Amino acid sequence: MSPLHLPFTRSVHDRAAHRRTEPGLVEELLADPATRAVRVRGARVAVTDDGGRPRPVLAPADAVGAHDDGTWLFLGEHDGAGLLALALPDDGAAGAQSGVDDGSDGRWAGLRELTALDDLEQGIVVEAVALAQWHTAHARCPRCGAPTTAGQAGWTRVCAVEDRELYPRTDPAVIMAVVDDEDRILLAHGAAWPAGRYSTLAGFVEPGEGLEHAVRREVAEETGVVVGAGPDDVLYRGSQAWPFPASLMVGFRARAVRTDVRVDDDEITDARWFTRADLVEAAEAGDVRLPGAQSIARALIEEWYGEELPGAW
Ligand SMILES: [Zn+2]
Known part of the structure; x- marks a missing residue:
């Protein structure tokens, strides 16, 4: 690819x-x-x-x-x-x-x-x-609570009490187009979203966790779908800084080996498998609205589809 x-x-x-x-x-x-x-x-x-x-x-x-x-x-x-x-x-x-x-x-x-x-x-x-x-x-030091000031031309903050330097952090999150062996894509509806909005699954990487593990864990937690453990079952596709406030979205194509969907009803209230025909028909009818053109989610969906899809949030 x-x-x-x-x-x-x-x-x-x-x-x-x-x-x-x-x-x-x-x-x-x-x-x-x-x-x-x-x-x-x-x-x-x-x-x-x-x-x-x-x-x-x-x-x-x-x-x-x-x-x-x-x-x-x-x-x-x-x-x-x-x-x-x-x-x-x-x-x-x-x-x-x-x-x-x-x-x-x-x-x-x-x-x-x-x-x-x-x-x-x-x-x-x-x-x-x-x-x-x-x-x-980071106006205050996370360890002692003292005020901090900017240093290194804006690339550190310095704790006034401990003279300790803090460095900017980025929080990695995985985002994945999950596809099954019938070439269907799994898209989900977030609990907080307006009706009709569907996107790829995504979630933060947890401490001590690798990216591929985070992909498999998030998909399983949110939908019950099982992503394969083989070397080609989770493939890196690209990344995108998403500073809201500090995320780095790391995008993957993931292959499902068990496709039964059971949503958690907490973060995700619906998840469905779409064929290409299903998705373009639902998007054209306005029944499914896909993420905006600036997002890695849309890029992952359109990569699977093979061309641009209609409609956006
Ligand atoms: Zn401090």
Whole structure:
């Protein structure tokens, strides 16, 4: 199988990790007119509407202005210019509709709205949102509870009491297109979802667990279906950063060896096997709505189907 084409996985800038420990790096870049900066607030990015399509504002750093309540993050370099993000405090849903407060017509937009980004913009916003959310969640030291401050140009937080450095974490989750020997796909309806919404199964990897085990465990827990234990029964297909707030979705094709479905009625309230004909008919009729075009779930489903399917959340 050739690699999956996945949104939010393209990234062309250099993260230049070796520069993070340079003393005064952020101040130096702020003084450089070539530096470009993006602003983030929680999981939202400052955007302007470009012909109806929101695109991130990548402004000269001095145009972003002074923000005493923000944290500067070093994202890397591109074409000889430094890239920064200014992470502002997350003001929650109340601030979602507010302007960006810089005299422009900019506004705040979530990543899922950003469907028309080039590779540079995509890499920048995913890195900025993921890192900003890690800072928000680690304002205090998890061991002693003391306040922490940002270090290494935004790549650590430092406990003020223990002088201990904390590093950003990513939580791996598995997501899998489970297919049986009749070439049907298993799709499930989540308990919290509106009627008609179906997707692939997914779940977090548990401590001390490998990815293939997590695939078999999640499928069994949520649907009772048994995935084979052979070397070709769980195949890696691709991954996608999903910074809501810190997931890395690791995608697989999994082969079912026992297909009886028994849902847990907790996380999952329905799971069904679809033939290609079943699925396209249900999607065209609107009886089944599939995940959005930006998701690895849809990419896994369409890889199995062989082409694009109609309709989306
Ligand atoms: Zn501490």
